[in-house]
Amino acid sequence: MTWRVLRGRREDGSMGFDISKPGYDVRYADKMHMAFSSDLKIPKVVKAGTATINPTNGGFVKSYGLPGGDQTVFPVPYGQTLPFCPVVVAVGKCDHWLVPLNTLGNRNIITGLWGKYITPIYENFVMPGDLTYGTNLNHATPGYGDANSVMVGWAACAFLIEARTDQFIVRFNGSSPMTLKYLVLRYP
Amino acid sequence: MYVLHKDDGSIVGVVTGDKHYGADLTRVGHQWIYLASEDASAVSFDTMTTYVDVERKAAGAPHLECLRSMEPLTLTVDKTEIDAGGEDVAHIAGIPAGATVQVVVDGQMEFQDVVDDGEIELSAADATVYEVIVSSAPKYLSASVQVVAR
Numbered sequence: 001m002t003w004r005v006l007r008g009r010r011e012d013g014s015m016g017f018d019i020s021k022p023g024y025d026v027r028y029a030d031k032m033h034m035a036f037s038s039d040l041k042i043p044k045v046v047k048a049g050t051a052t053i054n055p056t057n058g059g060f061v062k063s064y065g066l067p068g069g070d071q072t073v074f075p076v077p078y079g080q081t082l083p084f085c086p087v088v089v090a091v092g093k094c095d096h097w098l099v100p101l102n103t104l105g106n107r108n109i110i111t112g113l114w115g116k117y118i119t120p121i122y123e124n125f126v127m128p129g130d131l132t133y134g135t136n137l138n139h140a141t142p143g144y145g146d147a148n149s150v151m152v153g154w155a156a157c158a159f160l161i162e163a164r165t166d167q168f169i170v171r172f173n174g175s176s177p178m179t180l181k182y183l184v185l186r187y188p
Numbered sequence: 189m190y191v192l193h194k195d196d197g198s199i200v201g202v203v204t205g206d207k208h209y210g211a212d213l214t215r216v217g218h219q220w221i222y223l224a225s226e227d228a229s230a231v232s233f234d235t236m237t238t239y240v241d242v243e244r245k246a247a248g249a250p251h252l253e254c255l256r257s258m259e260p261l262t263l264t265v266d267k268t269e270i271d272a273g274g275e276d277v278a279h280i281a282g283i284p285a286g287a288t289v290q291v292v293v294d295g296q297m298e299f300q301d302v303v304d305d306g307e308i309e310l311s312a313a314d315a316t317v318y319e320v321i322v323s324s325a326p327k328y329l330s331a332s333v334q335v336v337a338r
Contacts, residue, residue: 049204054235075199077212167216177201177235 003027014039043185046086047078051180053172074170080165082186088163090170090182190220191255193240193315198326203326221251233257239326261322261331272337280320280333281307287324293317312337 001046006018006026017038020026024033031037056072159178162169172178190213192200205213213220221240237258245254261281283289283303291299293316303322307321312318314337321332 051201051203052235053201054199072200075216075218076203077209077216079209079212 003142041187043087043187046080046082046184046186047076048183049181051076051170051182053170053178053180055173055176055178072170072172074172075167076170076182077167083165084186085163085165086184086186088161088168088182088184090159090161090180092159092172092178092180094176094178189223190218191223191235191240192218192220193242194219194326195242196326197240197242199238199240201234201325204241219303221225221245221254223252223255237329256327256329258329261324261328263320263322263331263333265333265335268334269336269338270312272312274311274313276311276337278310278335279307280310280335283307283322284324284328287322290321292321310335 002020002023002025004022004024004026006016009015010018011027016036017036018026018029019036020029021033023036026034030051031040034040048062053074056155159170159172159180161182162171163184168182168184170180190203190205190210194200200218203209205211207222207224208215210222218237226309227282233255239256239258241249241254241256245251261282261284263280265281266279268278270278283306285304286305287303289299289301289303289308290297291310298318310318310320312335316337318335318337319332320335321330323330
């Protein structure tokens with residue numbers, strides 16, 4: 001029978017309450033093999049929430065460039081200053097954005113990317129959305145508008161989280177507004 | 189819910205936060221309006237076609253009344269085809285004061301300037317398609333017209 005519960009003095013002389021995982025002797029098991037230990041730190045939530053971040057227009061025609069052509073820098077303060085950098089967990093989602101290819105500025109950018117990354121579009125051709133990074137045409141409707149133009153949904157976003165002691169900074173490139181769900185955790 | 193904006197009122201983003209969070213947002217450099225009782229995960233307006241009326245905000249209007257929808261820009265052009273060579277002229281009107289006008293040819297920008305008198309005249313030396321793009325953020329949506337020089 002394996003000894004799995006210890007309350008009081010441990011082998012190293014410290015005091016605590018431990019329960020080991022099945023098959024491990026609580027007196028000698030390391031922390032990775034504990035089902036519970038009063039020594040393990042429970043992370044505390046510093047801040048949790050959502051943010052919607054607009055892309056910054058950019059591209060070769062600056063004020064009419066594609067959204068996301070330039071990087072958006074978006075600080076999110078915690079409301080307190082911590083003694084050390086916390087852990088920030090974040091998930092971003094970027095919805096589709098319609099790109100009219102018959103607009104000259106957009107057409108050249110998109111067809112440039114198209115030639116580089118994307119296979120030719122076929123009627124009713126649908127690609128799964130890649131919401132993490134890169135350029136994908138999610139839906140194409142040949143024949144939209146005049147004869148040599150199509151309307152496509154373009155979804156792409158890339159973001160980087162930079163955690164600091166009083167805020168985290170989101171560096172974001174995207175084709176449409178990104179909804180970010182975040183959780184800031186600190187260890188006591 | 190806080191709506192964050194630039195000096196001109198263009199929306200940067202939306203974040204969740206209670207009524208005391210505004211001071212923290214100001215500290216990291218954000219300008220904002222506070223819309224109570226709404227959550228940023230359920231933003232009910234298009235952040236790309238809405239702006240913050242900074243003049244109303246500065247005048248002390250309730251923040252909810254400072255959120256405005258961009259208006260479409262209606263450009264008028266007296267002719268969409270002109271003769272190449274520089275003699276023929278197309279007049280494009282309906283340009284808001286302070287708007288940026290760009291002329292794009294085959295995806296390359298040929299000209300950019302700020303227009304204050306409400307219209308521009310376009311003449312062309314070369315026979316090609318000219319796209320005139322007018323941007324007047326944040327109050328107006330961008331608009332464009334095409335003029336073909338033959």
